[in-house]
Amino acid sequence: MYEDCKDCIATKWCKIYKGEVQGSKNPWCSAKYRLEEALKLSRIPKIYIEANIYNYDVDKDNQENYKIIKKVVDNIIETVEGGTNFFFYGASPGTGKTFNASVIINHYIYKSCLTSRFDFENPLGLYIVYADLIDDLRYRRDQDYVQNTLRLINQVPLLLIDDVGSGSNSDFSREQTYIIMNNRINNGLSTIYTSNLSIIELKKSDNLGSRNVSRLLNNTIGLEFKGDDRRVKSARRAGL
Numbered sequence: 339m340y341e342d343c344k345d346c347i348a349t350k351w352c353k354i355y356k357g358e359v360q361g362s363k364n365p366w367c368s369a370k371y372r373l374e375e376a377l378k379l380s381r382i383p384k385i386y387i388e389a390n391i392y393n394y395d396v397d398k399d400n401q402e403n404y405k406i407i408k409k410v411v412d413n414i415i416e417t418v419e420g421g422t423n424f425f426f427y428g429a430s431p432g433t434g435k436t437f438n439a440s441v442i443i444n445h446y447i448y449k450s451c452l453t454s455r456f457d458f459e460n461p462l463g464l465y466i467v468y469a470d471l472i473d474d475l476r477y478r479r480d481q482d483y484v485q486n487t488l489r490l491i492n493q494v495p496l497l498l499i500d501d502v503g504s505g506s507n508s509d510f511s512r513e514q515t516y517i518i519m520n521n522r523i524n525n526g527l528s529t530i531y532t533s534n535l536s537i538i539e540l541k542k543s544d545n546l547g548s549r550n551v552s553r554l555l556n557n558t559i560g561l562e563f564k565g566d567d568r569r570v571k572s573a574r575r576a577g578l
């Protein structure tokens with residue numbers, strides 16, 4: 339155990355913390371340092387940074403999806419290296435689409451941040467909100483931040499595109515989406531998509547369109563999320 343352990347998110351599964359593996363003699367934990375750096379580069383929002391299989395609430399609404407997510411997580415490196423894609427959909431808000439997508443990306447980071455794959459510069463997984471990305475590409479394309487994001491999108495082993503198809507769609511957004519999807523598929527890179535829309539809705543020519551949806555469904559595990567809004571449940575717990 340290290341002094342560092344007290345605010346480490348990995349204590350639920352860390353073998354050093356559990357005493358199963360001997361840590362180094364250093365007074366600090368290099369694994370924690372690597373994990374924190376990898377998570378920072380991933381841009382995962384704060385509320386999903388601890389979304390993982392150890393903090394996963396299972397109930398009647400998500401028990402079937404949980405079993406599939408658990409299998410994916412148990413095999414995460416092979417799954418990502420195999421270029422598997424994911425599509426998490428469901429019209430109701432707050433049912434866990436982004437949470438489950440974050441579970442996958444977080445576990446990939448946990449497993450790969452301690453390997454030579456991580457170079458402290460390039461993210462292993464990257465979180466992007468679709469509407470923000472399209473907005474950036476349309477209005478701020480020349481900015482360094484946007485250029486860098488675009489480079490990462492084309493290279494990162496695991497990309498999470500949250501709320502694909504949301505926002506105002508146009509020929510421009512469809513074209514940009516096509517370029518990104520096509521490039522990732524051609525390079526065998528894994529992508530997780532979430533959406534409030536169904537495949538039928540996304541296929542419409544005024545949304546993503548059929549060519550993009552065909553790519554979205556390439557080598558893809560699709561899961562529907564239903565049930566109660568978990569945000570409302572947590573508000574009730576807070577006494578509202």
Ligand SMILES: Nc1ncnc2c1ncn2[C@@H]1O[C@H](COP(=O)(O)OP(=O)(O)OP(=O)(O)O)[C@@H](O)[C@H]1O
Pocket residue numbers: 385386389393394395396400430431432433434435436437438532534563568569
């Ligand atoms: N299995 C779970 N265990 C613990 N917390 C969860 C679980 N599923 C969802 N949550 C929490 O419930 C809230 C809503 O989940 P989430 O943000 O994933 O919903 P969503 O389906 O993406 O909603 P939206 O359609 O509005 O984007 C979040 O705070 C999330 O952390």
Ligand SMILES: [Mg+2]
Pocket residue numbers: 435436437500532
């Ligand atoms: Mg969401």
